[in-house]
Amino acid sequence: MANSAVKSVFAPGLFKSRVAIVTGGGTGIGQAISRELAHLGCSVVIASRKADRLAAAAEKLAVDCREGARVHHTVCNIRQEADVQRLVSETLDKFGRLDFLVNNGGGQFVCPASDMKLKGWNAVIETNLTGTFLCIREAHRQWMKRNGGSIVNIVMDAYKGWPMFAHSAAARSAVENLSKTLAVEWASDRIRINCVAPGIIYSETAVANYGEQGREVFLRSKARVPARRFGHVEEISAAVAFLCSPAAGYVTGQTLYVDGAVSLYRTQFFDVPEFEPAEGWYWEESSKAKL
Numbered sequence: 638m639a640n641s642a643v644k645s646v647f648a649p650g651l652f653k654s655r656v657a658i659v660t661g662g663g664t665g666i667g668q669a670i671s672r673e674l675a676h677l678g679c680s681v682v683i684a685s686r687k688a689d690r691l692a693a694a695a696e697k698l699a700v701d702c703r704e705g706a707r708v709h710h711t712v713c714n715i716r717q718e719a720d721v722q723r724l725v726s727e728t729l730d731k732f733g734r735l736d737f738l739v740n741n742g743g744g745q746f747v748c749p750a751s752d753m754k755l756k757g758w759n760a761v762i763e764t765n766l767t768g769t770f771l772c773i774r775e776a777h778r779q780w781m782k783r784n785g786g787s788i789v790n791i792v793m794d795a796y797k798g799w800p801m802f803a804h805s806a807a808a809r810s811a812v813e814n815l816s817k818t819l820a821v822e823w824a825s826d827r828i829r830i831n832c833v834a835p836g837i838i839y840s841e842t843a844v845a846n847y848g849e850q851g852r853e854v855f856l857r858s859k860a861r862v863p864a865r866r867f868g869h870v871e872e873i874s875a876a877v878a879f880l881c882s883p884a885a886g887y888v889t890g891q892t893l894y895v896d897g898a899v900s901l902y903r904t905q906f907f908d909v910p911e912f913e914p915a916e917g918w919y920w921e922e923s924s925k926a927k928l
């Protein structure tokens with residue numbers, strides 16, 4: 638057996654005979670999640686838009702498979718309903734079941750809200766919110782409604798908003814809310830649904846997505862992380878493995894922040910610019926601050 642670099646804190650064979658779909662499983666965080674699941678015995682279907690990246694990742698993943706796990710890759714744009722329907726049916730044809738759905742595929746671009754074109758807004762909402770919904774709905778319709786399962790949505794630290802990421806922050810908060818709704822609506826189907834909110838997680842593809850701005854965006858963000866470092870993709874994958882595992886059997890409708898406390902501090906790389914503040918409301922001159 639070829640050597641795999643994957644190390645997991647979870648028991649070998651934990652997910653033996655299980656099957657997962659990981660969207661965006663060919664790169665960054667999604668690749669780490671797929672590798673750890675495969676290492677724990679889970680067959681994994683990785684799906685995204687770019688065939689070449691998927692094929693390269695599938696080759697790598699094959700080395701990580703343990704306990705009879707297998708890997709399949711398929712092109713799927715989660716914004717396309719027909720693609721998503723096929724992704725789930727292809728998974729069931731290939732592996733006969735679907736235990737875990739990890740909605741990791743997504744992203745955004747940096748842009749002031751008032752400069753955003755409708756096309757750009759729609760691209761981000763359709764990717765992160767509608768695409769996630771389509772995957773969840775299809776997994777439920779085709780398998781989980783009758784058989785249960787665990788769904789994990791990768792979101793972002795959005796509860797304080799995120800200037801310059803208005804589209805994505807709105808979409809991710811909506812996904813968190815959707816997860817709360819479905820945790821209750823589908824509890825009787827024995828489905829658990831949770832979110833993981835990564836902080837600032839380094840990967841080459843994540844940085845490259847922002848082009849020339851990428852380095853600066855990541856470095857400025859890192860400077861605001863109380864833990865004073867980037868997160869590792871493996872730290873997100875471990876959280877996903879926990880949420881899929883029986884140890885999280887009573888956890889549903891929750892968001893797990895894996896972020897070195899950045900969400901409690903100053904998540905954004907944005908600084909409020911200098912400006913002349915408003916006068917404010919007071920009727921006693923003495924109320925006006927003298928400091």
Ligand SMILES: CCC/C=C/C(=O)SCCNC(=O)CCNC(=O)[C@H](O)C(C)(C)COP(=O)([O-])OP(=O)([O-])OC[C@H]1O[C@@H](n2cnc3c(N)ncnc32)[C@H](O)[C@@H]1OP(=O)([O-])[O-]
Nearest residue numbers: 743744745746748754756757760761764837843846854858
């Ligand atoms: C910072 C630390 C935290 C990290 C968080 C992470 O998530 S890291 C992970 C990061 N990884 C990822 O984010 C990976 C996935 N991300 C993506 O694939 C893209 O960011 C996407 C979500 C926009 C989808 O793209 P797509 O292929 O569907 O579409 P498209 O390219 O054809 O654009 C459609 C429209 O969007 C608009 N627009 C686009 N770019 C800009 C811009 N720079 N400026 C302004 N606007 C922009 C524009 O209107 C464009 O249409 P137009 O006007 O040109 O005709």
Ligand SMILES: NC(=O)C1=CN([C@@H]2O[C@H](COP(=O)(O)OP(=O)(O)OC[C@H]3O[C@@H](n4cnc5c(N)ncnc54)[C@H](OP(=O)(O)O)[C@@H]3O)[C@@H](O)[C@H]2O)C=CC1
Nearest residue numbers: 661664665666685686687714715742743744837838842843
């Ligand atoms: N890195 C970080 O600091 C943070 C990341 N996140 C989120 O975590 C997730 C993974 O990001 P990360 O690994 O860092 O970055 P990547 O850019 O490496 O991953 C994004 C993945 O999403 C896939 N994807 C994008 N759009 C679609 C689509 N329409 N259909 C199917 N797949 C799609 C991409 O594949 P392809 O291009 O082949 O379609 C790619 O594999 C994303 O949702 C990201 O926004 C959240 C907070 C922080």
